[in-house]
Amino acid sequence: MLSSYAQGLIILVCINVIAVTGVSLLTGFTGLFSFGNAGFMALGAYVSAIASVELHAPFLVSLVAGVLVAAIIGFGLGRLTLGLRGDYFLIATLGFGQVVQVLIEFFDKVTGGARGFANIPPKTTLWIAVVLAVGSVAVAANLIHSKFGRNFTAVREQEVAAEAVGIDTFRFKQMAFVLSAMFAGFAGGLFAHYYMYIVPKMFDINESALFTITVVVGGLASLSGSVISCVVLTLLPELFRSLASYRMLFYGMAVVAIILIRPSGLMGYHELSFGWIRERMRAKRGKTASKERKT
Amino acid sequence: MNSILSIKGLGKKFGGVCAVDEFSLELEQGTIHGLIGPNGAGKTTIFNLMTGIYHPTAGTMALRGTNLVGLGSYRIAQLGIGRTFQNIRLFTQLSVIDNVVMASGVDATYGMVDAIFKTRRYQRDEAKIRKRARELLDLLGLGGVSDERAGALPYGSQRKLEIARALAARPVLLLLDEPAAGMNEEESMELVGFIRDVRKRFDLTVLLIEHHMSVVMEICDRITVLDFGKTICNGIPKEVQANRSVIDAYLGETTDREN
Ligand SMILES: Nc1ncnc2c1ncn2[C@@H]1O[C@H](COP(=O)(O)OP(=O)(O)OP(=O)(O)O)[C@@H](O)[C@H]1O
Numbered sequence: 001m002l003s004s005y006a007q008g009l010i011i012l013v014c015i016n017v018i019a020v021t022g023v024s025l026l027t028g029f030t031g032l033f034s035f036g037n038a039g040f041m042a043l044g045a046y047v048s049a050i051a052s053v054e055l056h057a058p059f060l061v062s063l064v065a066g067v068l069v070a071a072i073i074g075f076g077l078g079r080l081t082l083g084l085r086g087d088y089f090l091i092a093t094l095g096f097g098q099v100v101q102v103l104i105e106f107f108d109k110v111t112g113g114a115r116g117f118a119n120i121p122p123k124t125t126l127w128i129a130v131v132l133a134v135g136s137v138a139v140a141a142n143l144i145h146s147k148f149g150r151n152f153t154a155v156r157e158q159e160v161a162a163e164a165v166g167i168d169t170f171r172f173k174q175m176a177f178v179l180s181a182m183f184a185g186f187a188g189g190l191f192a193h194y195y196m197y198i199v200p201k202m203f204d205i206n207e208s209a210l211f212t213i214t215v216v217v218g219g220l221a222s223l224s225g226s227v228i229s230c231v232v233l234t235l236l237p238e239l240f241r242s243l244a245s246y247r248m249l250f251y252g253m254a255v256v257a258i259i260l261i262r263p264s265g266l267m268g269y270h271e272l273s274f275g276w277i278r279e280r281m282r283a284k285r286g287k288t289a290s291k292e293r294k295t
Numbered sequence: 296m297n298s299i300l301s302i303k304g305l306g307k308k309f310g311g312v313c314a315v316d317e318f319s320l321e322l323e324q325g326t327i328h329g330l331i332g333p334n335g336a337g338k339t340t341i342f343n344l345m346t347g348i349y350h351p352t353a354g355t356m357a358l359r360g361t362n363l364v365g366l367g368s369y370r371i372a373q374l375g376i377g378r379t380f381q382n383i384r385l386f387t388q389l390s391v392i393d394n395v396v397m398a399s400g401v402d403a404t405y406g407m408v409d410a411i412f413k414t415r416r417y418q419r420d421e422a423k424i425r426k427r428a429r430e431l432l433d434l435l436g437l438g439g440v441s442d443e444r445a446g447a448l449p450y451g452s453q454r455k456l457e458i459a460r461a462l463a464a465r466p467v468l469l470l471l472d473e474p475a476a477g478m479n480e481e482e483s484m485e486l487v488g489f490i491r492d493v494r495k496r497f498d499l500t501v502l503l504i505e506h507h508m509s510v511v512m513e514i515c516d517r518i519t520v521l522d523f524g525k526t527i528c529n530g531i532p533k534e535v536q537a538n539r540s541v542i543d544a545y546l547g548e549t550t551d552r553e554n
């Protein structure tokens with residue numbers, strides 16, 4: 001059996017994968033940048049934790065409550081801010097993330113404030129985390145391969161043309177934003193029931209930035225890229241513990257490297273599949289063959 | 296006369312500039328109508344007004360009796376006005392066939408739950424959408440390049456792809472903004488045949504902006520001529536060709552330009 005340290009790492013990866021999957025839909029497919037998704041994660045974490053501890057709700061009910069609250073707040077916030085230009089939307093989400101932190105600290109009677117909220121039952125086991133992460137990615141993948149994913153992509157690629165073929169771009173931005181909030185809220189609920197103790201600091205702007213960076217490094221328009229990048233970027237700093245304090249530096253360098261070497265990201269515009277790998281290998285062979293011919 | 300589109304007294308000012316002034320148009324179902332005039336006459340602006348990209352400062356527009364003024368672009372497209380763009384606006388990073396599939400929202404009747412569980416309804420709709428996209432590409436002679444990146448196609452093919460994409464949304468009125476731009480005489484004539492063909496096949500009405508006079512005179516049932524935002528002539532091709540002010544404002548100039 002795996003050591004509890006290894007189990008913990010896998011659970012952490014799974015939770016991050018769920019949150020990043022939401023950001024991938026929003027940023028990688030719809031082209032909207034948000035620095036507020038850790039705020040939704042905080043909502044999911046606190047709502048589910050309070051439901052479990054104070055209301056003695058079953059785990060599943062707590063999780064669903066967290067997801068629903070994140071969805072409702074996401075819907076309201078999207079309504080107010082998605083009409084703004086991209087950079088203003090980004091600033092609005094950034095503000096939202098801050099507001100969530102402040103509110104959690106302000107309502108310390110319910111949330112425990114800056115001291116944190118403790119005694120959450122440890123319900124997120126290895127298997128639950130793995131199954132839910134795989135399920136979340138599968139749901140997102142199927143959405144991407146449907147008209148919903150196409151409409152997200154149309155918004156990212158060319159809004160004027162999207163509207164001209166009948167796509168209500170505002171509605172699909174709203175949908176992507178609410179979905180990303182739901183995935184974040186879900187991840188937050190699992191997170192709370194894994195660590196058993198949460199403080200607002202765990203869901204600060206750094207966390208939001210990391211989600212976005214993960215998606216950019218993985219490559220826009222590639223869910224598998226986001227997932228791979230999430231696994232790598234979550235594990236590397238953990239495996240090299242001594243470097244843990246340089247985590248942000250590491251992320252920063254990864255982004256700069258990606259922008260310089262592969263501007264469309266690790267897997268930009270490609271999904272990992274056997275067909276794609278075969279094609280890449282053939283292309284590579286073709287390249288070396290033509291090089292040989294030249295020489 | 297069975298009118299499909301009715302525009303009355305349409306006007307658009309950009310600051311002090313009157314790009315479109317007192318523009319009126321009745322389109323008869325099934326006809327091909329030309330919109331011509333010198334550069335900057337306001338032709339593209341009229342398309343942008345009709346498709347909700349700009350909002351008019353005066354006038355009314357209605358498609359089959361439904362008011363268009365104030366509606367969002369997507370809503371107007373859903374009501375049945377499709378268009379192409381003078382400055383091509385494809386989804387350049389995507390494949391040719393995906394560009395067409397993107398526009399097939401009308402044929403996707405399934406909901407989010409169907410998509411998540413890939414239900415039979417989802418599979419049926421998606422298969423139908425793919426099939427129709429291939430048919431449209433074949434119709435435009437793009438069947439052989441359906442997996443290429445749209446942005447990598449030559450200019451003329453990109454313009455054709457814009458038409459295929461517009462058709463995928465099942466319009467009743469198709470607005471073509473200089474579809475023959477960048478094409479030689481032979482390609483233009485091929486395009487003429489194609490436009491006639493789709494008009495008939497899909498029971499379309501077409502409004503066409505074009506500088507190639509051979510195309511316009513060959514294909515249009517009626518023509519409206521604009522100059523500085525004002526309508527200077529409206530009639531059948533023969534009348535337009537013989538009209539003194541049209542020759543002065545535009546046709547004379549194009550002859551000069553072509554020589
Ligand atoms: N967004 C805008 N802001 C300001 N002025 C504009 C805008 N769009 C168009 N115009 C002006 O309106 C006038 C008509 O432009 P329009 O593009 O409709 O001409 P056109 O007839 O399509 O010309 P062309 O044959 O060159 O395509 C021009 O004077 C143009 O500068």
Ligand SMILES: [Mg+2]
Nearest residue numbers: 338339340381
């Ligand atoms: Mg124009």
